[in-house]
Amino acid sequence: MGRDTEERVWSRREIENLIAEGRKVIIVDGKALKVDPWLPYHPGGDKAIMHMVGRDATDEVTALHSAETKGKMMKFTIGRIEEPWVNFRPPIQGGKFRLINDDCPGKSDMSSNQSVSDTISSGTATPTSSSSEREFILDPRLRQRKPAADASSISSVSEGDDEATLSLKQEQERRLMEDLNIYPSLDLATQQNVITKYRELDQKLRDKGLYECNYSAYGWECFRYCTFAALFLYFLNTGWYKLSATFLGILWHQLTFTAHDAGHMGITHNFVADTFIGIFIADFCGGLSVGWWKRNHNVHHIVTNEPDHDPDIQHLPFFAIDQKFFKSLYSTYYDRVMEYDRFAQFVIRAQHWLYYPMLCFGRVNLYRLSWEYILLGQAPRKGIAAWHRYAELLSLTLFWVWYGYGVVYKSIPTVEDRIIFVLISHVVPMPVHVQITLSHFAMSTSEVGPAESFPQRMLRTTMDVDCPQWLDFFHGGLQFQAVHHLYPRMPRHNLREAQKYVIEFCKEVEIPYAVYGFYEGNKHVIGRLAEVSKQAAIFKECQRYCMENPGH
Incomplete structure (x- = not known):
C-alpha cells in the first residue's frame, strides 16, 4: 500500500460509484478496502463479505477475526473515507447505486440506496421515545411496551396490493414501529455512542483476560x-x-x-x-x-x-x-x-x-x-x-x-x-x-436498515437463556447467545463472567437485554410459532376471498 493510496480521501459519492461499477468496497477503521480479490479466498465464504459492501464493517470484522487476520485485510486499502460515514444498503440486500455519470442537477446524494426504514434511520423521522422515558428491563416479559408510533408515516403499501399483501405489510410495519419505540434512536449520534461504548467494553474484556481460553475447563470437557x-x-x-x-x-x-x-x-x-x-x-x-x-x-x-x-x-x-x-x-x-x-x-x-x-x-x-x-x-x-x-x-x-x-x-x-x-x-x-433456535426464533425479525449499529442489531435479535451455573455443561455456552453474538471469538467458558459486563453496557446505552429461563424461552418460541401459524391461516383466507371477489 503506497503513501498516495493511504492519503487518498474518498467521498461517499465516489464509493457509491465504485460499488455501482461492481466493486466490493467495505469500510474498516476509517479506511476504504476494495476486497474483490479476497472473495474466492475468504475461508468464511463470500456471502459474509457481500453483506458488508458499502458499510462500516469495523465491528463485524473485529468481532469475527483475529487481529492478525484483520491486519492482513488492510493490504486491500485504497484510501481513507470522509467521516462520519453513513452506511449504504449493500447490493445483495437490494441497495441501488448510481454511477457518477448518472448524476442529475438537484438530485440528492442520499436519494439512492434508501428504503422506508432507511429514511427513519437517518434521524429525520425516528419515532423513538426519549432516553428518559426508555427503561432497561432485564426480563422482556416485564417490559412495558409503549404504544407504537403511527405507522402511516412510513407506509409502503401500493395501490395494486390485494388485501392479503396489505395485511402482511401492515403487520411488518407494526413490528418495525414497535422495535423503533423500544430500542435507542437510529440517528448517527446515538448509534455512534452505542458503538463507542461497545468497543470500550471489548477492550475491558480483553484486559480482564476473558479472550484467553480456559484449558482446565476443556480438560473436564474431554x-x-x-x-x-x-x-x-x-x-x-x-x-x-x-x-x-x-x-x-x-x-x-x-x-x-x-x-x-x-x-x-x-x-x-x-x-x-x-x-x-x-x-x-x-x-x-x-x-x-x-x-x-x-x-x-x-x-x-x-x-x-x-x-x-x-x-x-x-x-x-x-x-x-x-x-x-x-x-x-x-x-x-x-x-x-x-x-x-x-x-x-x-x-x-x-x-x-x-x-x-x-x-x-x-x-x-x-x-x-x-x-x-x-x-x-x-x-x-x-x-x-x-x-x-x-x-x-x-x-x-x-x-x-x-x-x-x-x-x-x-x-x-x-x-x-x-x-x-x-x-x-x-x-x-x-x-x-432447540438451543440454537431458542435464542432467535422469538426475537425481532424487523428490517430496521443500515443505520443500526452492530451491537444494537445483535441485542435486538438475540436472547440469552438463564440457567444455574451447574447446568452450563448442558447448554454448552449457547445459553449466552446475546453475549456470544457481541463477542463471538470469546471462549465459551468465559461467557458467564462476561455477561455481567454486557448487562452493565446495556443499562448504560439503554438497550433492552433479553433473557428468559429455558422453560419460559421455549414457551415464548412456541407462542411466536403459533402466532405466525394463525396469521398464515388469516393470509390464506384473505387470498381465497380476493380470488372469489376480484372486484373488491
Whole structure:
C-alpha cells in the first residue's frame, strides 16, 4: 500500500460509484478496502463479505477475526473515507447505486440506496421515545411496551396490493414501529455512542483476560467426552444397543459445543489448529461439515434474524417465524426462492405442534447441507482454506465408514435393532437444535436498515437463556447467545463472567437485554410459532376471498 493510496480521501459519492461499477468496497477503521480479490479466498465464504459492501464493517470484522487476520485485510486499502460515514444498503440486500455519470442537477446524494426504514434511520423521522422515558428491563416479559408510533408515516403499501399483501405489510410495519419505540434512536449520534461504548467494553474484556481460553475447563470437557464414548462402545459390544445409541447421541450433543468453539477459533486461536479440531469433531466424529457451518454461521452473525438473508431462520417448508415467508421469499444465501407452496402452507399452519418432532430429525438435514457444500463447490478453492474441502471430504467419508458400516451394519445384527439405533442416536441430540433456535426464533425479525449499529442489531435479535451455573455443561455456552453474538471469538467458558459486563453496557446505552429461563424461552418460541401459524391461516383466507371477489 503506497503513501498516495493511504492519503487518498474518498467521498461517499465516489464509493457509491465504485460499488455501482461492481466493486466490493467495505469500510474498516476509517479506511476504504476494495476486497474483490479476497472473495474466492475468504475461508468464511463470500456471502459474509457481500453483506458488508458499502458499510462500516469495523465491528463485524473485529468481532469475527483475529487481529492478525484483520491486519492482513488492510493490504486491500485504497484510501481513507470522509467521516462520519453513513452506511449504504449493500447490493445483495437490494441497495441501488448510481454511477457518477448518472448524476442529475438537484438530485440528492442520499436519494439512492434508501428504503422506508432507511429514511427513519437517518434521524429525520425516528419515532423513538426519549432516553428518559426508555427503561432497561432485564426480563422482556416485564417490559412495558409503549404504544407504537403511527405507522402511516412510513407506509409502503401500493395501490395494486390485494388485501392479503396489505395485511402482511401492515403487520411488518407494526413490528418495525414497535422495535423503533423500544430500542435507542437510529440517528448517527446515538448509534455512534452505542458503538463507542461497545468497543470500550471489548477492550475491558480483553484486559480482564476473558479472550484467553480456559484449558482446565476443556480438560473436564474431554473427560466427559471420553466417558460418553466409552459407554457408547461398552454397551455396543455387550448388546445393549438402545443404551449405546443413547450415549452416542449424548456425545454428539456435547461435541457440538466444542465444534462451535473451534469454528470461531475460540480454543487455540490458531486458524490451522482450530480448523483441525473442528474437522475432527464435526466431520469425522459427527458427519457434519464445519466448513459449511462457517459459511452459514458467518452470515448469520452479520444479518441475524433478517428473513431474506439469515439462513438460520430460513426453514421453509417446515418453519416460518415471519410473515415475509408467506410471499415465497427469495433467499440471498441459498440464491433461490423459498416457495410457500401447498405443502409449506399445510406444515406452517401446524408448526407450533410440529416444532419438537421435526427438530428430532434436524441432524438429517445437516447431513444434506454438508454434502451439498462439499460436492457443489461451495468450499473455498484458493488460499489458506483450499485444503479444507479435501480434508472434510475424507473425514465425512470416514464418518460413514465407522458409523454407517462399522457400527450400524457390522456391530448390530438385526434390521430392527439397526433402525432403532439410528433413530435413538439422532433423536437424543435434539436439544442442541432447540438451543440454537431458542435464542432467535422469538426475537425481532424487523428490517430496521443500515443505520443500526452492530451491537444494537445483535441485542435486538438475540436472547440469552438463564440457567444455574451447574447446568452450563448442558447448554454448552449457547445459553449466552446475546453475549456470544457481541463477542463471538470469546471462549465459551468465559461467557458467564462476561455477561455481567454486557448487562452493565446495556443499562448504560439503554438497550433492552433479553433473557428468559429455558422453560419460559421455549414457551415464548412456541407462542411466536403459533402466532405466525394463525396469521398464515388469516393470509390464506384473505387470498381465497380476493380470488372469489376480484372486484373488491
